[in-house]
Amino acid sequence: MAQDPPPGSIVTPDWHRCAESKDFFDRIMHKKKRKQFGLLESPMMAPHVAVNTVHYKVLLSGKSGVGKTSLAARLAGLSIPNMHYETTGIETIVLYWPVKLKENGRVLFFRLQLWDCGENALRRFDHLLPSCKEQVDAVLFLFSFTDRTSFDDLPNQIARWSEPSDRVVKMVVGTKFDLFMHSDVTQREVMQFQERQGLPVLRTGAEASDGLGDVAYFLNCLAERLWHQDCMAATLDSCPTHYREGALI
Amino acid sequence: MLQDGSTQILCLTANSGVPLFTRGASKQLPFSVIGSLNGVHMFGDGQGVVLSSSQTDCGGRVVWRVFHDSVMLIAVNGGHRSGGAVKGHVKGEELFLERLLENVWNCMVLVLGRDELTNTRNVERLKKDLRSCFGLIDQLLEDGRQGIMGNLTHCADCLLPPNPALVQEAVNGFTQSVDSEFGCLVVHGCIAAATEKWWRLAPQEVVLLSALTRMLSASGSASCDYPVFLPQGSPTVAHRLLRFQLLPGADVCVLCGPAPSLHKAQSDLVRQFWSPLAETLRDCLAVGERCLPGTVALRVPDVLALLVVNREARRSVSCVRASADDSPAPPSTPRCWELLRLFYIFAATRYFGQEEAPVSGAAPSEEKAHSRSSSSGDFVAGFSHQPLQCYLVTEECKCYGLQTQQHQLFLLTPLSVPTFALRNVATQTLSAVTADTGF
Numbered sequence: 001m002a003q004d005p006p007p008g009s010i011v012t013p014d015w016h017r018c019a020e021s022k023d024f025f026d027r028i029m030h031k032k033k034r035k036q037f038g039l040l041e042s043p044m045m046a047p048h049v050a051v052n053t054v055h056y057k058v059l060l061s062g063k064s065g066v067g068k069t070s071l072a073a074r075l076a077g078l079s080i081p082n083m084h085y086e087t088t089g090i091e092t093i094v095l096y097w098p099v100k101l102k103e104n105g106r107v108l109f110f111r112l113q114l115w116d117c118g119e120n121a122l123r124r125f126d127h128l129l130p131s132c133k134e135q136v137d138a139v140l141f142l143f144s145f146t147d148r149t150s151f152d153d154l155p156n157q158i159a160r161w162s163e164p165s166d167r168v169v170k171m172v173v174g175t176k177f178d179l180f181m182h183s184d185v186t187q188r189e190v191m192q193f194q195e196r197q198g199l200p201v202l203r204t205g206a207e208a209s210d211g212l213g214d215v216a217y218f219l220n221c222l223a224e225r226l227w228h229q230d231c232m233a234a235t236l237d238s239c240p241t242h243y244r245e246g247a248l249i
Numbered sequence: 250m251l252q253d254g255s256t257q258i259l260c261l262t263a264n265s266g267v268p269l270f271t272r273g274a275s276k277q278l279p280f281s282v283i284g285s286l287n288g289v290h291m292f293g294d295g296q297g298v299v300l301s302s303s304q305t306d307c308g309g310r311v312v313w314r315v316f317h318d319s320v321m322l323i324a325v326n327g328g329h330r331s332g333g334a335v336k337g338h339v340k341g342e343e344l345f346l347e348r349l350l351e352n353v354w355n356c357m358v359l360v361l362g363r364d365e366l367t368n369t370r371n372v373e374r375l376k377k378d379l380r381s382c383f384g385l386i387d388q389l390l391e392d393g394r395q396g397i398m399g400n401l402t403h404c405a406d407c408l409l410p411p412n413p414a415l416v417q418e419a420v421n422g423f424t425q426s427v428d429s430e431f432g433c434l435v436v437h438g439c440i441a442a443a444t445e446k447w448w449r450l451a452p453q454e455v456v457l458l459s460a461l462t463r464m465l466s467a468s469g470s471a472s473c474d475y476p477v478f479l480p481q482g483s484p485t486v487a488h489r490l491l492r493f494q495l496l497p498g499a500d501v502c503v504l505c506g507p508a509p510s511l512h513k514a515q516s517d518l519v520r521q522f523w524s525p526l527a528e529t530l531r532d533c534l535a536v537g538e539r540c541l542p543g544t545v546a547l548r549v550p551d552v553l554a555l556l557v558v559n560r561e562a563r564r565s566v567s568c569v570r571a572s573a574d575d576s577p578a579p580p581s582t583p584r585c586w587e588l589l590r591l592f593y594i595f596a597a598t599r600y601f602g603q604e605e606a607p608v609s610g611a612a613p614s615e616e617k618a619h620s621r622s623s624s625s626g627d628f629v630a631g632f633s634h635q636p637l638q639c640y641l642v643t644e645e646c647k648c649y650g651l652q653t654q655q656h657q658l659f660l661l662t663p664l665s666v667p668t669f670a671l672r673n674v675a676t677q678t679l680s681a682v683t684a685d686t687g688f
Contacts, residue, residue: 086383088360088476090475121476128474131512135512
């Protein structure tokens with residue numbers, strides 16, 4: 001893939017803190033919590049504000065127990081399960097995230113569908129992996145700071161994705177960063193890994209706040225890369241792939 | 250009584266007695282107790298006796314069951330219980346625990362498949378694999394607290410939608426479009442509509458799939474593709490359960506083969522079939538926990554809670570009414586659910602027979618023991634006729650049970666309703682529920 005954009009060069013960082021964004025973020029909030037959207041729903045804007053929605057499929061990949069389900073719930077603002085249950089198939093979560101493009105000041109709703117599939121299920125049932133790979137736009141490779149083997153397993157995880165076209169955004173996410181007391185992976189190793197693989201590494205942990213602040217950086221980063229990838233693709237074959245709906249209903 | 254928190258499930262390998270897992274209580278039983286519970290069962294086995302249940306002095310109860318000669322499940326219910334006249338009905342508790350064990354076994358088969366459980370070469374691996382069933386098993390243990398009766402009755406919990414024809418048509422159409430014959434719409438965890446084939450699955454399977462849907466729905470996920478084994482219909486070959494959350498609280502499920510992929514079904518078919526029905530679905534959601542459409546008129550102050558079972562179709566509707574301002578204060582909603590469960594157990598085991606086919610999965614000798622123990626109590630055995638109605642007056646509420654060819658009604662009323670009027674209230678309630686809705 002072509003060079004990654006430097007963070008903050010495509011979308012306005014911390015836009016959720018600006019007053020002008022309130023109207024947009026209000027649409028994804030309900031009683032100070034993130035709103036849950038069924039498949040038949042989407043954020044509703046006033047009729048005169050035309051906002052495009054772009055759809056993306058994002059896969060979470062990583063060893064059993066690294067926190068794929070938790071990360072998905074966290075990004076979507078759902079309650080994070082307090083007990084670890086294995087995901088015994090594919091589960092997807094849909095979230096909407098408004099983004100302001102720096103270039104022209106346009107606002108877009110990113111509709112991210114996060115695909116989460118338990119590792120053991122993947123191993124036992126052959127049909128799940130192809131289903132996960134189908135038309136995927138981004139893969140997040142997860143490792144846990146408290147589980148050394150999950151970090152060592154990353155190259156294997158990434159290797160699974162070597163063959164398809166390079167129109168897949170790849171990012172590495174370190175989970176359970178808050179448990180640094182029990183950290184099994186040093187910062188230096190992460191830096192080295194980042195350099196060697198040429199992939200960005202994000203860190204998450206269970207911070208106490210439940211506002212938008214703790215996911216905004218993450219989601220903006222992801223949105224930026226997805227958008228950048230689309231723009232690159234569009235210049236190649238002049239057909240933006242992810243516009244689905246004109247206006248929101 | 251039957252405080253679900255105090256019920257514990259133990260799972261061991263049947264021949265070697267290696268503990269595989271425990272679920273259900275915050276404080277596990279000590280290993281030595283688990284060992285003894287297994288040992289006493291094994292001792293009986295050596296003497297040619299099947300030990301199926303036992304009771305302690307203070308009302309605790311233990312039920313054993315071996316499945317396919319490979320896995321032993323033990324349910325332990327602690328003895329501390331709250332008051333109430335229905336309490337301590339020993340036979341009933343046994344029914345509850347037996348069904349629980351059966352449900353837990355079915356959970357294990359649903360997630361792992363029967364082969365995985367019966368051909369165990371490596372116990373450590375099995376132990377690890379079994380962890381993937383915990384979510385569903387815990388959901389089952391949790392369900393009782395949330396007004397779900399199906400685990401106990403083995404009749405699917407239903408919700409009667411205000412616009413059944415429209416919903417039914419959509420379910421049929423959508424199911425067909427994914428090349429399947431098995432589909433259902435689940436609203437608030439209860440089945441609002443299902444295809445004919447879905448209803449032909451074994452009742453336990455329908456109940457279990459509903460529980461799985463509830464679990465997946467509660468996590469807030471938008472769609473799922475879950476491999477499931479059907480404990481009766483297909484214990485060794487997995488099917489795919491696709492589930493789509495149309496609106497929060499309203500899910501459509503289909504059982505299908507290799508095609509279509511989740512991505513395809515979701516992006517092409519879901520909107521096509523369900524977008525026009527968004528308002529209808531909202532109406533279904535508005536029915537809420539009442540489970541009955543607004544057109545069904547209940548005698549408001551006289552009905553605290555009700556459970557109607559369609560015996561043929563093996564479906565049920567149940568609801569607890571928001572308590573009217575009554576004096577003395579009626580029991581709280583959770584307590585009403587508990588009382589309804591207790592009264593069901595009481596009436597179903599003591600007076601009304603259970604027409605359930607013996608459960609496959611047990612060894613033949615055990616099946617006999619099982620059917621002997623759960624055939625309706627000694628009362629029925631002493632008579633040549635079937636009781637049709639029964640009532641019970643307790644300190645908290647009055648209860649009335651009614652049985653017809655097709656239905657069973659279990660009704661709770663406040664103490665203020667005169668006992669002589671109970672029958673009237675019951676018959677009127679049953680016809681109000683069934684006449685309009687065709688339930």
